[in-house]
Amino acid sequence: MENENEKPRIDALTIALEGINAADPEKAVKQWISLEGDTLLLKDGHAINVAGNVYVVGAGKASGGMALGLESVLGEKIKEGVVSVPEEIVDRYKLKRIKLVGATHPKASEKSVNAGRLVLETISNLKPEDLVVALFSGGGSALLEYPVQGVSIEEISDISLKLMRRGADIFELNTVRKHLSMIKGGWLARHAQPARLVALMISDVIGDRMDTIASGPTVPDPTTFKDARDILVKYRLWEEVPESIKDHIERGLKGEVPETPKPGDPLFSKVKNVIIASNMISLEAMARKAGELGYNPLILTSMLEGEAREVGRVIVSLIKEVKRSGIPVKPPAVLLLGGETTVTVRGNGIGGRNQEMALSIAIGIRGLKGVAVACIGSDGRDGPTDAAGAVVDGNTYELALRQGLKPEDFLTNNDSYNFFKALGGHVKTGYTGTNVNDFVIAVINQVD
Numbered sequence: 242m243e244n245e246n247e248k249p250r251i252d253a254l255t256i257a258l259e260g261i262n263a264a265d266p267e268k269a270v271k272q273w274i275s276l277e278g279d280t281l282l283l284k285d286g287h288a289i290n291v292a293g294n295v296y297v298v299g300a301g302k303a304s305g306g307m308a309l310g311l312e313s314v315l316g317e318k319i320k321e322g323v324v325s326v327p328e329e330i331v332d333r334y335k336l337k338r339i340k341l342v343g344a345t346h347p348k349a350s351e352k353s354v355n356a357g358r359l360v361l362e363t364i365s366n367l368k369p370e371d372l373v374v375a376l377f378s379g380g381g382s383a384l385l386e387y388p389v390q391g392v393s394i395e396e397i398s399d400i401s402l403k404l405m406r407r408g409a410d411i412f413e414l415n416t417v418r419k420h421l422s423m424i425k426g427g428w429l430a431r432h433a434q435p436a437r438l439v440a441l442m443i444s445d446v447i448g449d450r451m452d453t454i455a456s457g458p459t460v461p462d463p464t465t466f467k468d469a470r471d472i473l474v475k476y477r478l479w480e481e482v483p484e485s486i487k488d489h490i491e492r493g494l495k496g497e498v499p500e501t502p503k504p505g506d507p508l509f510s511k512v513k514n515v516i517i518a519s520n521m522i523s524l525e526a527m528a529r530k531a532g533e534l535g536y537n538p539l540i541l542t543s544m545l546e547g548e549a550r551e552v553g554r555v556i557v558s559l560i561k562e563v564k565r566s567g568i569p570v571k572p573p574a575v576l577l578l579g580g581e582t583t584v585t586v587r588g589n590g591i592g593g594r595n596q597e598m599a600l601s602i603a604i605g606i607r608g609l610k611g612v613a614v615a616c617i618g619s620d621g622r623d624g625p626t627d628a629a630g631a632v633v634d635g636n637t638y639e640l641a642l643r644q645g646l647k648p649e650d651f652l653t654n655n656d657s658y659n660f661f662k663a664l665g666g667h668v669k670t671g672y673t674g675t676n677v678n679d680f681v682i683a684v685i686n687q688v689d
């Protein structure tokens with residue numbers, strides 16, 4: 242019967258929206274900070290005097306919403322601010338004190354350097370009583386840059402693209418970018434001296450390493466010029482990099498140019514870095530919502546990685562075990578996973594890692610009663626499509642066959658978008674304005 246899956250589908254979507262809501266940039270800032278007289282209070286109890294001027298800087302796809310939240314808390318306290326966002330959304334937020342500048346992502350450009358120049362100018366020649374509030378989120382590395390002397394932004398964006406295409410992960414990519422920048426890797430914090438600095442971050446990085454989020458402009462950098470060189474060697478790019486980049490890294494290796502500021506550097510005694518939204522924070526919010534809906538929630542991970550279709554098969558095995566033996570959690574249950582899978586695209590179809598995972602799960606849960614799974618990209622864009630992801634249940638497979646759609650064929654062709662377009666099941670949120678990676682919500686009732 243179909244209606245036994247209707248409620249799980251609706252509940253899966255309700256829970257998913259709770260996860261996106263928990264990562265809302267404006268709300269997250271307002272939940273994390275408050276102003277009492279001349280004291281800025283953080284949710285973790287940290288208190289900062291704001292008797293001096295307050296300057297705001299930042300960059301990232303969610304940083305416009307963060308700026309909106311900050312203005313509503315600090316208002317007139319803010320003397321001035323510059324935050325870099327994707328040029329497509331630069332007019333989306335109406336701000337009074339903070340200037341949004343449009344730059345480019347995922348490829349950095351002169352617009353990113355312009356934003357970098359404005360940011361550095363904003364926090365130059367400050368006083369000890371001044372406060373800098375930094376707002377960083379995913380996409381910040383491309384949106385904000387100020388290259389080291391002698392290296393061009395084109396050279397940085399070209400080597401970044403080559404590293405991505407050769408499979409470098411975000412930690413490796415940002416290790417290289419930190420060593421070619423006057424902002425990344427803690428340099429922004431040094432530039433802000435002698436003012437105090439609070440950095441609020443929305444994490445799109447698996448494991449939430451703060452030195453990697455937007456390449457950590459305010460965070461001590463444990464990586465070195467040697468790490469950067471080794472990464473370029475690992476991806477067979479050391480012989481290909483422009484002379485300017487090779488020369489700078491070699492001078493860094495010889496100590497002729499300064500290393501990025503390291504953990505333990507006294508400058509960070511006046512810096513406070515906090516993550517105000519992340520995949521785990523959203524998973525915890527979704528677990529609370531699942532509990533309110535009467536389910537036993539279980540968070541399994543916020544660090545999910547691997548080939549989407551294979552990860553889907555593992556999730557199917559977890560669902561079947563819950564139904565069969567109530568292990569690791571008794572039904573009615575909700576399993577919650579987060580992270581960022583990958584897709585090796587071989588076919589000529591259209592899709593995204595969340596839609597592909599949902600299709601793989603639909604194949605595996607065929608015939609299960611009372612089971613629905615939603616796979617969602619929190620930024621609202623799954624792959625080059627207008628869907629955030631998809632929701633499937635134990636009937637999806639049969640429904641597809643009845644319409645002459647063979648799920649396995651669409652999976653083989655990496656054509657998940659067209660599968661859900663034909664059958665239904667797309668989740669469309671529009672651009673959410675945040676990015677804390679992907680969510681999987683598996684709702685499991687015990688109806689048989």
Ligand SMILES: Nc1ncnc2c1ncn2[C@@H]1O[C@H](COP(=O)(O)OP(=O)(O)OP(=O)(O)O)[C@@H](O)[C@H]1O
Pocket residue numbers: 347379583584585586589590591592593594597618620622623624625655656657676
């Ligand atoms: N036909 C397809 N089917 C499944 N996945 C695809 C397909 N085409 C592209 N992809 C996947 O979509 C990914 C790009 O998705 P997306 O644009 O959401 O990137 P992202 O990592 O989320 O970047 P951002 O942080 O900017 O959102 C690629 O890494 C690729 O693996």
Ligand SMILES: O=C(O)[C@H](O)CO
Pocket residue numbers: 378379380381382383411415445446453454455456
């Ligand atoms: O901009 C970046 O570096 C990535 O989105 C990780 O935060």
Ligand SMILES: [Mg+2]
Pocket residue numbers: 618620622623624
């Ligand atoms: Mg995305």
